[in-house]
Amino acid sequence: MKALQVSRVTKSYGSTEVLRGVSLSLEPGERVALMGPSGSGKSTLLNCIGGIDRPDTGTIEISGVALGGLDEDGLCRVRRETVSTVFQFFHLLPTLSVRENVEFPLQLQGLSVKERDARVDGLIEEVGLSHRASAMPHELSGGEMQRVAIARALAIEPRLILADEPTGNLDSATGEAILDLLASLSERHGIAMLVVTHSPQVTRICRRTLEMRDGLLLGQEE
């Protein structure tokens, strides 16, 4: 079973066709980079895969579950349990501490305190922020914030991580470190990953690179 299977997805906003029949698939644990100029529809595709948006036509399956057949609550469950997103602007909850941010999705899942504690401590350790566990987001640097976001994304033990320009808001050294972190974690936990990025180093961590132009993947038949 594929980790992700996207077939002939289209999406328009008004009269602009943003996605014009995109198909792609990811094996479990596979890392794929998605590149392309600004405005080509990368974020829109990720939103559809993450269930934040719905495609006009076409199907998306995550670990064999078709999103099209799910209602709003079903999509929430998918986001809560199988797919995580890492954003360019981190989007930490500003009033929760580092620890609480990482713990939050587990709490949504309804895990017991013991299970949560075990997992959260481990993750914060893994992203190297043990010493800042009780800090508030506004006290962190950009790189630190993105590490927290990555720990949060990993917390639910997803099958798939969607990362939308995770390094776009960071200097290149920090960005590289973040990409390495993502790669090693995905490797260790066996999580498939679709990374949107402009950073050329991404090829270092991804086996495949897809190129998006005007709502279509290059090399894909229309």
Added chain:
Amino acid sequence: MSVPSPSSRPASIGGVLWSRLIWRHWKREPALTATLAGILALGVAVFLAVRLANKAAVSGFGLFTESISGESDLLLRPRSGFFETSVLRDLREISGKRPVDFFPVLELSGAVQTGAEKPDGDLLRFVGVDLVAIGNAIGQSEEAGEGVGFSAEEGEPGLLGVTDACLVGEAFARARGVAKDDRLRVWINDRVADLRIAGILPDPANRPAIPENLVLMDLPALQKVSGETGRISRIEIRFPEGKAEGGIRAAASEGLAAWAQERGHLLETPEDRKASVTRMSAAFRLNLTILSGLALLVGIYLIMQAMEAAVTKRRGEIAILRSLGVTPDQIRRTWLTEAAVLGLVGGVLGIVLGRLLAEGLVGGIAATVNTLYYETTTDAVRLHPGEAAFSLVFGLIASLVAGWIPAREAALTPPSQALRQGAQGGGLVWLRRWPVGLVLFAAAVGVARLPALTFGEGTNFPLGGYLAALLAVLGASVFLGGLFPPFARLIGWGRGEAMRRYAASRLRAVGGRHRLTAAGLSVAIGMSAAMAILVASFEKTLTSWIGQLLKADLYVAAPGSASVANGNRLAEVDWRALLSLPGIDGADTLQRHAVTYEGRELLIGGAAYHDDPSRHLQLLWIEAPAVIGPDALETGGAWVSEPFARRYAKRSGDRLTLPTPSGPREVTIEGVYADYGNEAGTVLVSRRLAEEWFDDRSVSNLAIYTSPGVDPEAVLESIRGRFPALVTRTNEKLREESIRIFHQTFAVTYALEAIAVVIAVAGLGLALAGLLLERRNELATLRALGATRRDIARAAMWEGLGIALAGLAGGLAVSFFLGWILIGVINPQSFGWTLRYAVPWGMFVFLSGVTLATAALVAWTVGYRNANLKSDREE
């Protein structure tokens, strides 16, 4: 293109800021802007509505005199009792050839017999006017007759010289289902008369409607029917327009004043008269005063909340502008412009909303007024242009002040600090310092001890009390900011539920909006709960007072006796006949007379008690006389009621000079008793003395003791058989009735307070809506993490509950203090009652439950509706 002309030069920086920043923001975020304008509108509306409703109610109390002869210029009244008709001759003599019109008026109270359903009858006011004189005046001046809206053609022919004809207003006809030419069986003084309705007067335009209980008759006819032959209650004096200008008018007034002074009569302008007649109960007036204050404060907090939102939502932008070199002053001006425009838009909306609210309120007030005082109609709610303008100015000033403080703060914040993500923004600095609340509170306790301000004529104003109340309310609203952290901890208790913890974290990071919303709630709840304490204390005191006072088996009164304004009597033959019915052991009797004492109405009561030493009226003593017993008054002393003693600072041993128709009479005060039944003040003397002073042997009330072994119900039946027009009640029935009237006084209070609480909760809903709109990116994150719409609604509910809890706690805490101020300071200083402090715990539980439940429901709904807000973030 072409050479730049002066008109195409770049707009000033202010103009640019205005059009680029504020206008575009509004266009981009219509929902948020509408929410802010909505909050402002609520604030202005609650303020205006209570004012309009008050105004309508109060203008309904305006004396009807005004309308009888159009606008009279002066009123002449005897200090007590009546004038004889001959006084008119004297008046003509002293005014000589000067053009002055005199309109004699006889005003009596009476009742209409409406059958058994209304045991109390309906109190009527019979007004007899000299239709010939008014007819002449109408001939001279068209406008004169507009007052009651009757013209010579309508009123005159049917009434003149016919003794059984009367006119009533439309409201009277509607309420009693009568039409022209129907007959009315009425009771005037101690007589029964059968009147014909000769016409229905249409309500005049642009004036209060004709009172629902007014019956207009020709003066001689009313004198004849009532047996008050040759008597006049007052004389209205008019200087005909165009004939009596300046000097002549002044000379005439002077002559009249000198004459009135010499005779010991009262010469007043209608305004003086209105001010001196306290028909509206002091409790009821206090009620309305406090409610206006409540509306004002709730309104201010709502407006501050809206402006705080308008500024904080753009803190980041202000920082960017600062970093681009825009001066703090320019920023302030831009934001003040926004505050002014928002204030105007919200104000106009608020005027519309307030007008609608007032309509609903005034019905409630009218019902209370009618039950209590049988007093006329309330004026229709009209949007007085003055009131509308006042509310608009209020909204505008409050918006500017409320906008200025956060704008100033925002403009002065170093950009580096404001630009940082998540930095704690906004809010009024002083609101963040909860110890300031304690200081205000301490000040309140100090100020409460100030003595009352005393104006002339026995009017006290408890300035210290009101000031203390204000300080305490402000103190509570500041102090409750300190309650957020503990409540946040309470709500985030344990590490259980995700959304509850998230909401708790939001409450920990409390902003100005949370504080202001909670402050508005605390004002509404604090003042409502304090009024509830006052009512409960009043009720407790009243119940034990009634228990002590009402010891007789049966109570008989002339119709309409529930009203203080009642002047109905039982003639001596009647009450003597009544007391000789079988089964009656004896009675306490009372005759009441209204006189004017130091410019205010005073009741003189003549009492005679049942001669059984163990069974007679037992007063509740504030200062007990040396001798208590049925004959204690017979030695010629006087007992005065507590309101009288407080108002005129009198005590046992002091001497009083009372105005009576037979001249001034001097008595010594021998005791002071509690009287929660009226605050006009009463002086009790023996009935023998009163009969002599007033040359009147009728009585107003009888308390009857039945012979041992006789069933009071049987005696009651026999009295009803003989005297169907009288109001006869058993002890138990009268107790019930008293408590019912008491509750009716405060019914409208509860309605108005409910509105204040509802508006405060609505303010909470709007505040949350605004917060969620600002946090839409965060909502998007929550959704991306898998939170459902219901999860987000739940988070909003917990946050709303936290705000409501803080408001409730602050409000209830301050209510105990406010209750104490009302009972221990304001009440004794302004109307002289000693009340026992009682806390209505059941009511508090109910208020808390309802507030929290509605706040939770409103917050959940707001959360659910806004959960799917599109984020504006760019990825």
